[in-house]
Amino acid sequence: MTSPLLNVQNLVTRFYSDGAVIHAVNDVSFSLNAGESMAIVGESGSGKSVTVMSIMRLIRHPPGRIEGGKVFFEGQDLLAISEDEMRKIRGNRIAMIFQDPMTSLNPVLSIGLQMTESIQLHLGLSLKEAREKAIKMLSLVGLPKPQERIDDFPFQFSGGQRQRVMIAMALSCNPTLLIADEPTTALDVTVQAQIIELIQGLQQKLGMAVIWISHNLAMVAGVVNKVAVMYGGHLVEQAPVDALYEQPRHPYTLGLLNAIPKLEGRAQGRLVAIDGMPPDLRREPDTCPFAPRCIYALDKCREALPPLTQSAPGQLSRCWRSDELDQIANKVELS
Amino acid sequence: MFNYILRRLLVSIPILIGITVIVFFIASQMPGDAVLAMISTDTPQAEDLVKLRRGQLGLDLPIYEQYGRWVGQLLHGNLGFSFQSGESVISVIAARLPATLELMGVALIIAIILGVFLGVVSALKQYSWLDYSFTFFGFAGISIPDFFLGMVLVYVFSIELGLLPSSGISTAGNAFSLSDNLRHLILPAFALGLARTASFMRYTRASVLEVMNNDYVRTARAKGLGERLVTTRHILRNALIPVVTVIGITLPTLFGGAVIIEVIFQWAGIGLMFINAVTGRDSPVIMGYVLLSAVIVLASNLITDIMYSVLDPRIRYD
Ligand SMILES: Nc1ncnc2c1ncn2[C@@H]1O[C@H](COP(=O)(O)OP(=O)(O)OP(=O)(O)O)[C@@H](O)[C@H]1O
Numbered sequence: 001m002t003s004p005l006l007n008v009q010n011l012v013t014r015f016y017s018d019g020a021v022i023h024a025v026n027d028v029s030f031s032l033n034a035g036e037s038m039a040i041v042g043e044s045g046s047g048k049s050v051t052v053m054s055i056m057r058l059i060r061h062p063p064g065r066i067e068g069g070k071v072f073f074e075g076q077d078l079l080a081i082s083e084d085e086m087r088k089i090r091g092n093r094i095a096m097i098f099q100d101p102m103t104s105l106n107p108v109l110s111i112g113l114q115m116t117e118s119i120q121l122h123l124g125l126s127l128k129e130a131r132e133k134a135i136k137m138l139s140l141v142g143l144p145k146p147q148e149r150i151d152d153f154p155f156q157f158s159g160g161q162r163q164r165v166m167i168a169m170a171l172s173c174n175p176t177l178l179i180a181d182e183p184t185t186a187l188d189v190t191v192q193a194q195i196i197e198l199i200q201g202l203q204q205k206l207g208m209a210v211i212w213i214s215h216n217l218a219m220v221a222g223v224v225n226k227v228a229v230m231y232g233g234h235l236v237e238q239a240p241v242d243a244l245y246e247q248p249r250h251p252y253t254l255g256l257l258n259a260i261p262k263l264e265g266r267a268q269g270r271l272v273a274i275d276g277m278p279p280d281l282r283r284e285p286d287t288c289p290f291a292p293r294c295i296y297a298l299d300k301c302r303e304a305l306p307p308l309t310q311s312a313p314g315q316l317s318r319c320w321r322s323d324e325l326d327q328i329a330n331k332v333e334l335s
Numbered sequence: 336m337f338n339y340i341l342r343r344l345l346v347s348i349p350i351l352i353g354i355t356v357i358v359f360f361i362a363s364q365m366p367g368d369a370v371l372a373m374i375s376t377d378t379p380q381a382e383d384l385v386k387l388r389r390g391q392l393g394l395d396l397p398i399y400e401q402y403g404r405w406v407g408q409l410l411h412g413n414l415g416f417s418f419q420s421g422e423s424v425i426s427v428i429a430a431r432l433p434a435t436l437e438l439m440g441v442a443l444i445i446a447i448i449l450g451v452f453l454g455v456v457s458a459l460k461q462y463s464w465l466d467y468s469f470t471f472f473g474f475a476g477i478s479i480p481d482f483f484l485g486m487v488l489v490y491v492f493s494i495e496l497g498l499l500p501s502s503g504i505s506t507a508g509n510a511f512s513l514s515d516n517l518r519h520l521i522l523p524a525f526a527l528g529l530a531r532t533a534s535f536m537r538y539t540r541a542s543v544l545e546v547m548n549n550d551y552v553r554t555a556r557a558k559g560l561g562e563r564l565v566t567t568r569h570i571l572r573n574a575l576i577p578v579v580t581v582i583g584i585t586l587p588t589l590f591g592g593a594v595i596i597e598v599i600f601q602w603a604g605i606g607l608m609f610i611n612a613v614t615g616r617d618s619p620v621i622m623g624y625v626l627l628s629a630v631i632v633l634a635s636n637l638i639t640d641i642m643y644s645v646l647d648p649r650i651r652y653d
C-alpha cells in the first residue's frame with residue numbers, strides 16, 4: 001500500500017488570549033490519498049479553519065501555536081521543516097482558497113500581479129511566461145476574455161468571478177493538494193453550484209486532492225469520498241460518505257444528518273435543530289465535548305474523553321456508545 | 336481625473352475670495368495701523384504727518400474700498416507694496432519663501448521617513464518593548480508643543496553641548512555656504528518635524544495593524560510569499576493609503592508651525608516676515624502671507640486627493 005498524500009497525526013493547536021487557553025484543535029488525525037477528496041464539516045467555531053491553517057503552518061504566533069502532532073505531506077513532516085522550506089510548499093504543492101473572495105484578494109494590486117507573483121516565485125518563470133500561464137489559468141476557470149482582464153483590479157469583478165480568480169491563482173502551480181475553506185459561503189446561491197462544479201471538474205482534470213471545508217454537509221456530500229466531522233475542536237467522526245449516511249456513529253453526526261431537510265433515503269427526514277450552546281473551547285479537552293448537548297449521554301461521557309476508535313471499516317468515531325448508537329437512536333425515534 | 340482636478344480648482348476660487356475678505360476685515364480691526372507703527376505721535380507735527388501718510392497709503396479710504404483696490408491689484412498679478420519697506424510684496428515673499436520651503440521640506444522628510452519607519456516597526460513588533468517605547472515617544476511627541484521642543488533642543492545642543500548654532504539661517508558675516516546653512520537647519524527642522532513624526536508614527540502603526548489582519552494578507556502568505564514581500568507589497572501598499580491623507584492634512588499645519596519655529600530660531604523665512612508684518616500692521620504683506628497660506632492649504636488637499644487616487648485603484652477608476 002502506498003503512503004497517503006497527507007497524513008495528519010494528533011494535531012494540537014491552541015490560542016493564548018487574555019490569559020485563557022483556547023483549545024481550538026485537539027488531537028486531530030486524518031489522512032488523505034493523492035487525488036482523493038474529503039470534506040471537513042462542523043458548526044462555526046469547531047476548528048475547521050484552524051486545522052487546515054495549522055497544516056499550512058499559517059497560525060500566527062502570538063496568539064496561536066501548534067503544540068503537537070505531525071503533518072506528513074508527500075512523506076515529509078511539515079511541522080519539522082524550516083520556514084523557508086515550508087514557504088516552497090505553500091501556494092505550490094498545497095494551495096488554498098478562502099471563504100470570502102471580496103476580501104481575500106488585495107484590493108490595490110491587479111489580479112495579474114497577484115497571480116504572477118507566486119507563479120514566478122514557485123515555477124521560476126519570467127514575468128512574460130508567468131503572465132501567459134496566468135492567462136491560461138484564467139481561461140481554464142472560465143473567466144471570459146482573460147487577456148483583457150488580467151490587468152484589472154479585484155473590485156472590477158463580481159463575487160463569483162473573484163472566486164474563479166482565486167481558484168486560478170491557487171491552481172497555477174499545479175498543487176497536489178487544494179484546500180477550499182468554505183469557498184462558496186459568501187456567494188449567491190446560483191453561483192455556489194457553479195463554483196463547486198468548477199472545482200470538481202478541475203480536480204478531475206488536474207488530479208489534485210481536495211479538502212472541502214463546509215458547515216453544510218448536504219452541499220459537499222455529493223463531491224467527496226469521505227467526510228470528517230469536527231465538533232468543539234475534536235474530530236468526532238470520520239467515514240466514507242455512504243457509511244456516514246447509512247449509519248452515523250456519533251450523535252453529533254446524527255444530529256447534522258437530521259438537520260438536513262428532506263434527505264433522500266432517510267425516512268424520518270424532518271428538520272431537527274440541535275439544542276444547546278456550542279462548546280466553550282476554554283475548557284480542558286478531557287471529556288466528550290458534545291456530552292452537554294447529547295441526548296444519549298451517560299455519566300461516563302462527562303468523565304472521560306472517548307478515544308477515536310474504528311467502528312466499521314474506514315469509519316472512525318469518538319463516542320463511548322458508537323456501536324449501540326444505531327439501536328438507541330431508533331428507539332428514541334419510535335418513542 | 337482631469338475633470339475632477341479642474342472642478343476642484345474652480346471650486347477653490349470662491350473659497351480663496353472668501354478667505355481674503357474675512358482676513359482683510361479682521362486685519363483692519365487690529366488696534367493701530369501701519370502709520371502709527373512707524374511714526375511716533377509725541378511730536379506736535381505728528382498729527383499732520385500721520386494724516387498725510389495715511390492718505391498716501393490709502394488707509395483713509397473706507398475698508399471695502401481698500402479691499403477693492405487690493406483685489407484690483409491682485410487681478411493684475413500684483414500683491415501691492417509693503418507699507419514698511421516699500422518693496423513689492425511678491426518680491427519680499429519670493430526672497431523669503433525658499434528658506435521656509437527648505438525648513439518645511441526637511442522637517443517633512445524627517446517626519447515621513449522616521450514616522451513611517453517607526454510606525455511600521457512598532458506594528459510589526461506589536462506589544463514588544465520596542466513598540467511600548469515608540470508609543471511612549473509618540474505620545475510625548477504629540478503632547479509637547481513645537482516651541483517648547485525647539486527651546487529644549489537649543490538648550491541641549493547649542494547651549495550645553497555647543498554642537499549646533501541656535502539661530503539664523505547661516506553664520507553672520509561669512510559668505511553663504513550650503514554646509515553652514517544645513518548646520519543651522521538641523522535644530523529648527525527637528526523641532527518642526529518631530530511632533531509630526533510622532534503623529535505619522537501613530538497613524539502608520541494603527542493602519543498597519545489594521546491591514547495586517549486582512550484576509551488578503553493571509554492569502555499572500557498562503558501563496559508562499561516571504562515576509563518581506565508580504566510586508567512591503569501587501570501590507571504597506573495598503574496601509575500607507577490613509578497615511579498619505581494624514582501627511583496631506585499635515586502640510587498646512589507645518590506651514591503654520593513654521594511661523595513659531597522661525598521666530599524661535601530667527602530663521603529668515605516667510606513666517607518671520609509675517610510676524611514682523613503683523614507687528615508693523617503691514618497689511619499688504621499680511622494679506623500676501625494669508626493668500627499664500629490659503630493656496631497651500633487648497634493645493635495640499637488637491638495633492639492628497641491625487642496621491643490617494645494614484646495609490647488606490649478603486650478611486651482612480653471611478
Ligand atoms: N486568532 C485567534 N485568536 C484566538 N482564538 C482563535 C483565533 N482563531 C481561531 N480561534 C479560535 O479557534 C476556534 C476555531 O476557529 P475556526 O476558525 O477554526 O472555526 P471554523 O470551524 O473554521 O468556523 P467557521 O465555520 O465559522 O469558519 C474559534 O472558536 C476561536 O475561538
Ligand SMILES: [Mg+2]
Nearest residue numbers: 048049050181
Ligand atoms: Mg472557518
